[in-house]
Amino acid sequence: MKVLLISSLAPSLLTFRLDMIKAFQRHGHEVIAIAPEHGQQWEEKFKALGIAYYAVPIARTGMNPLEDLGTFLRMIRIIHKIEPDIVFAYQAKSIVYGCIAAKLTGVNRIYALVAGLGSILHSHRKSSIKTIIVKLILKTQYKLALACCKRVFFQNPDDKQAMSTMNLIREEQPSLIHGSGVNLTIFSEQPLPEQDVFLFVGRLLRDKGICEYMEAAKLVRQQYPQARCLVLGPFDTNPTAIPKHELERFVEEGAIEYMGATDDVRPYLQQCSVLVLPSYHEGTPRCVLEAMATGRPIITTDAPGCRETVVDQMNGFLVPPKDTAAIAEKMIWMIENRERLRWMSQQSLRMVRDKYDVDKVNQVIMDTMQIQPMEAVKYVGGDQRL
Incomplete structure (x- = not known):
């Protein structure tokens, strides 16, 4: 056919x-x-x-x-x-x-x-x-x-x-x-880094929660300056896209590191310890599934498409949409509870293998x-x- x-x-x-x-x-x-x-x-x-x-x-x-x-x-x-x-x-x-x-x-x-x-x-x-x-x-x-x-x-x-x-x-x-x-052959378990590294992956749209993530990153680094907060993804023509100068302001302040766009997210997932996606709505976010397949806990929103990927306090946390303080609080929790983070990473692997195998x-x-x-x-x- x-x-x-x-x-x-x-x-x-x-x-x-x-x-x-x-x-x-x-x-x-x-x-x-x-x-x-x-x-x-x-x-x-x-x-x-x-x-x-x-x-x-x-x-x-x-x-x-x-x-x-x-x-x-x-x-x-x-x-x-x-x-x-x-x-x-x-x-x-x-x-x-x-x-x-x-x-x-x-x-x-x-x-x-x-x-x-x-x-x-x-x-x-x-x-x-x-x-x-x-x-x-x-x-x-x-x-x-x-x-x-x-x-x-x-x-x-x-x-x-x-x-x-x-x-x-x-x-x-x-x-x-x-x-x-998610293809579990291409995306496989990777050891967690020693450093606390958070990663946002997605088009740079307000609806993806990029603004809340950058504000939360600023709060986290005020308390834990050794933590890294990465942003990976392209600028876009969507009406909710953020302008380049808005992201550059947070880069200049030292809140985030902008990694540009890529065709292969795996090296960046390998660098990070937690994926953060504070999106307002999704279908099912592919970046979250790929992060789970590499053994990464997730911080995402209790919003359509996102809430299905996380069992709260098991493989990560669900936070209210548009809540910068809640995002920062959970990022700091991940820094302060390293052993629990490792346990959560294994729950992500179990969930993705059971439910999201492509x-x-x-x-x-x-x-x-x-x-x-x-x-x-x-x-x-x-x-x-x-």
Whole structure:
């Protein structure tokens, strides 16, 4: 069968969906990908993995209706050309335009993965007229797109319930999975460093809790100046992204060390003793699963997608969202309770192996999508038998 994956970001396919792609290929199916990045380098990267690649401009945060119409029409043309048996889309605009385009071109087996609802749908505070209009448009688009799907995957029960409450999915559609999973061969147990090193990993967005982390780091280093507080991740075009000068202020004050962005987080996880992610909402944070797989305790928020990764006081701590003092308090506790930290690190390993192994997650996805291994055809006496 031809399985088409649609994403708003090509690197995301290679980072978050590669294990799933390989699972499809091991079952004997052809995988095709659509993403916005164009150029020979991307075609070659996907070709090396045995994946046909098509570039379609998708403005992740853009609000130009003419650009979006162009994306939609091009999506229709390419899907019609590919003639896939199955379409799997994730990220907001990929779901909206990919699923509707697939339905219009006659694809029946369409699936979506809602890996977090994003800032607009999660917002409960008083909004501007513009935000209210954007939220209404997004909900309408989601409703139309998800109506095209056989099943919709969610990475946490909060997002599933929210979509259901907003009447955006049918009762029989949702399927809950444990995030994207983590490859336990690539991410394995690493010894804890002797020094107290905290690490934030993620795009530098306010909604990721980067501001609270930096403020907490400042408080921690006032009391324990030997502690290191690292920040790893790229700047972004998202409306909630922080400007460069804001981060540089904390670097100049000595509160944090900015490590830049990377394609391989493992050397930084190896350096740290605790991962801190004070995000306001997630699908299921991949960086947390990767940290758990290396044997790191977690400090994260009691918020959608984050709370599923931590049993409070077992493999780390849950703190209220936007609570700088609580984050700093738990970071200091980790410094002062080294033996307990080591015990927590083992609980992270146990949890990730039991619940978040990528092979287990992908098997649930394939079972739900009814993707079976292609049986070899044997010829016996002129008869074809499976």
